[in-house]
Amino acid sequence: MPEVVDVLELTRAGGYDATGLEFTAIGCRTTALRSGQLVELAAVRTRADGSTIGELSTLLNQESAPTLPEVLGYFTELLQGAVLVAHNLAFVARFLGPELDRYGIRVPAVDTLTTAKNTVRLPNYRLGTVARSLGITDTRRDTALDDARTGARVVTALVGVHGLRLTAWPRFGPLPQLVKSRPLAPRRAEPAAPAQGWTAELPDRMPLTVPVDSPDPALEEAYLEVLGNAVAARQLTSAPPTGFGEDELRRIHTGFVHGMRTVAEADGILTVEEVADLKAVATTLGVPGVVADVRPTERADRPTRVLVLGRGADADELRAAVLTRGFQLAKNLTASVTHLVVCPDIAPTEPRLARAAEQGVTVLDAATARRQLATPAPEAAPAPPPVTRLAPALAPAVTPARPQGTNAAQWGGRVITALGLVLVFVAAIAEFGGAPFAAGLVAFVLGAGIALGGWYLGERWSVRSW
Template sequence: MIESLPLLGAGGHPAQGVDFTAVEIRTTGLRPGRVVELAAVRVHADGSIAGELSTLVDPGPGVPPGSALVHGITRGELDGAPSFGAVLGSLLNFCRGSVVVAHDLPFVAAFLGHEAARLGTGVPVLPGVGTLEAAQTAVRLPNYRLATVAHALGVPARPGPSALSGARTIAQLVVALFERHGFTFAAPPVLPALPRFATGPLRPREVAEPAEPGWMAEAVERVVTGRGGDAYLDLLAGVVADQHLSPDEVAALAVLATEVGWPEDRVRSTHERFVAAVREIAERDGVVTAAEARELRQVATALGVADAGDLRPTAGGKPTRVLVVGTTAAADRLRARVLAEGVQLAKKLTASVTHLAVDATVPANDPRPARAAELGAVVLDVRAAPMALGFEPPPAPPAPAPAGTSKLVGGRILMGVGLLLMFVVVLAMFGGTPLVAGIFFALFGIGALLGGWWLAEPAPR
């Protein structure tokens, strides 16, 4: 149903004039199964929103909706919602003339393709791009969860449990990637000529504003899963980000792990690895707050990790917390670098921010640099920040000139002066200069030659 388009850096076909349709889904599990919520946000290449579509999807009478822990959808909410077949026409009409975008494009394409195959009808192939794959090319991050990538690229929208909140984030993310990081299409996108499909009523659910992220939500952005990722670890990070994890929620996670074929010992080792990673993040800056210690113990207990280590709050001190302001690729790379170094990356200016980095897109009358200075934060230019934050060593001082270099240079200059003076004397003699004057200046030339030779002569070893 969706075919991935190859992307290039500079030199390909630009996205100017192209519409993108960001698609996000909520499903019954980690493997292709059933879609229970579908959302799409259409955005122009300049970032302006053209429209939104959102609906719950009933996978069938009595079919469990999957873990409400992940998407917050209950079976009761799906009763009376349209089926996938009833909403497919609306989705195709909405995507007409645009390039489909998803964060994890293969995952979304597999679910939508599976649902379309169940209908037994031919569905046109839509061109698509994945923001996860593009982000892996653009910036180096500890993990490439949607929330982490959005934070690194300065996208203000935060993905929440609903599919629409995720689609809104993806729409802003794809614009940032194409605008600031120079992505182009390897070939002009071929947009299929779609007929107008019949549509039916949709049932959108209310989108609650995501809660302000706490320390745990920020910490999981710095947990390393690598470029390949780890589906269960990513899911675990998303679940614990809200700081609340009950035994029932842990049991629901175990069911999801079973669906992808994970044995119990692998789930247990993943929980231990996750707790150890968060602990290392808490201790890395040398300051452990009471909230950090409390939240880590709560998560460790819920996950059944008995030994979370003796993590105790430390007195005094202030952990490094960096706010990067700007909309350039350099600002994106710095935000990514902060996360990759395990340092706290702030979303807004508060008294806890220790460093504010700004780029050239921040106007001179922006009040934040002055306010940051009032709060005691260090204000930096984006280009100087990596060194000031200790991510890069200061440049090495220039090496002193080897002993004898100045004498060698001085000697060669003196020899050159002597040769030039001798050449002038010869010309002057041919021009009729008196012999006595010629001899006088010739002696000066010979003296300069001999003195220069003595200075430039290497010292005996």
């Protein structure tokens, strides 16, 4: 890590409240991941409550665009007195570090990649995945400014919603007043249309882990980010240059395609489109064998797609659990949603609850969803792939209502009682007709006993029928 940044940690156990600070999130684009140069840089300054103070962006080192030294003054103004924020700070610092060091600039900084890894469990820690787990869904990833805006929202969610605190207080020194020799040249092209199809959300659910023995963890994280964005936008036409050796690149590509396959098979359904995309990506990345045996399934079950309604850390943890289990995380209540999770902060009058009932969507409260998402997924069967789904809402434990009418046991008891009473009546008539006293007494006692026994049996089974 270049010495131009003082790396700060955000944790739940931190001793310094960060809600009064301001943050400047950085986003960038480069020509290559290693030994490349910046071609776009953006920054967004925000308060911890999420309000934006200012933002800027510019293209760099191309045609009529300025170089970084010519416009660095604009960025240092946005950095003065704020904590720098970057996702994969170690990678971003490789490109910004030399220029900052040249002017003796040193700033406090937070890495949202490291912070997310220490805060929430996710299948991967791409910026888009972290954002979605925090309920930030209306984002784009087309430009450096898009990344800076998303990074700003991520850090304010971690501080303001999840209550993360700094382990050390930032030290702000005066930054030099740099000459702005060229105007900024922001990107003018309209952003691309939102990605469509099953691959649009696929990277957010893929289990991707950078091993501890990776020769360059920051570079590998950046490469997985690039691959995920390209797959989501269906723009992966060739493997981007990385600087990794052949063996390392094959390991990364194998893990990436295997992650795609894991998610595609998680719901037990493989469509023709999904199989074609899997094979196309595997071939492009030079590892076709990873999906050589994949075939479309004939089953037409709906994949599990979950919408979590709610704000706050609890709702974010549920979103993270949905992604970790490999389920689809919905942004809106559409016809494709199969499960709706309702957090305690959602009012009973929320219109989407009635709509969900009309659509036949399974509605779960947060506690039930948490229990079901915490249940380990079943082991995969060789063929066909197992269907892993959220179970329907558990029925509350209630005492059944007393059944209407009379069951057979009760009728039997009443018949026995009637017979006993008849015998008592006959014994009484016999006594008045001159029958021996002893025989009448025995018949009377026997009849009374039978009547009482029948009454007891009828009442006993009546109680049991509750």
